[in-house]
Amino acid sequence: LAKTTQPISMDSYEGQEVNITCSHNNIATNDYITWYQQFPSQGPRFIIQGYKTKVTNEVASLFIPADRKSSTLSLPRVSLSDTAVYYCLVGQSSSNTGKLIFGQGTTLQVKP
Amino acid sequence: GAVVSQHPSWVICKSGTSVKIECRSLDFQATTMFWYRQFPKQSLMLMATSNEGSKATYEQGVEKDKFLINHASLTLSTLTVTSAHPEDSSFYICSATRWRGSNQPQHFGDGTRLSIL
Numbered sequence: 713l714a715k716t717t718q719p720i721s722m723d724s725y726e727g728q729e730v731n732i733t734c735s736h737n738n739i740a741t742n743d744y745i746t747w748y749q750q751f752p753s754q755g756p757r758f759i760i761q762g763y764k765t766k767v768t769n770e771v772a773s774l775f776i777p778a779d780r781k782s783s784t785l786s787l788p789r790v791s792l793s794d795t796a797v798y799y800c801l802v803g804q805s806s807s808n809t810g811k812l813i814f815g816q817g818t819t820l821q822v823k824p
Numbered sequence: 825g826a827v828v829s830q831h832p833s834w835v836i837c838k839s840g841t842s843v844k845i846e847c848r849s850l851d852f853q854a855t856t857m858f859w860y861r862q863f864p865k866q867s868l869m870l871m872a873t874s875n876e877g878s879k880a881t882y883e884q885g886v887e888k889d890k891f892l893i894n895h896a897s898l899t900l901s902t903l904t905v906t907s908a909h910p911e912d913s914s915f916y917i918c919s920a921t922r923w924r925g926s927n928q929p930q931h932f933g934d935g936t937r938l939s940i941l
Contacts, residue, residue: 755934756917
């Protein structure tokens with residue numbers, strides 16, 4: 713299993729860029745990296761997914777170095793509504809079960 | 825697209841009652857659905873993998889006779905908590921995916937808050 717390690721919590725202010733880094737030293741060759749966002753009393757919401765280099769969508773960017781042992785989720789100009797828990801997950805392509813094992817996630821607190 | 829609906833959103837019942845939670849993929853066919861539970865201030869814990877037309881695969885430590893899972897169609901999976909007790913009170917979340925694979929994102933329902941009195 714490709715275990716992930718993230719900071720437990722982060723604080724930021726409105727309008728700032730937030731970068732959350734995740735370590736996944738044991739990532740397998742075919743594994744993808746996926747980030748989810750969860751608000752209290754809701755299910756996680758897909759943010760972004762990538763395999764290597766950089767991926768960008770309308771809400772975030774994902775940076776993955778060449779060795780793929782870590783990844784960084786970048787949230788541009790956060791607002792109060794971005795306060796949530798962010799989970800970094802690595803797919804288990806080797807077993808092809810598709811199941812995800814959630815780590816503790818990073819609780820992001822955005823302050824006014 | 826890729827909407828997953830979960831019902832009910834919350835339920836309160838007496839100890840000893842069995843409770844059924846439904847998970848539906850509304851706009852896609854899900855070959856695989858997953859069930860999680862989440863306690864306050866904790867992460868999601870995978871309970872089982874539900875495959876259409878076959879028996880569910882349970883994670884270690886999850887009682888299959890306690891948590892009955894049925895995946896009778898490509899758009900519906902149900903989780904039944906049998907003879908529920910207060911310790912079963914939790915937030916139950918399902919997810920669905922079109923096919924199994926590392927590059928296939930899971931789409932989550934909004935969860936069911938279960939409270940056993």
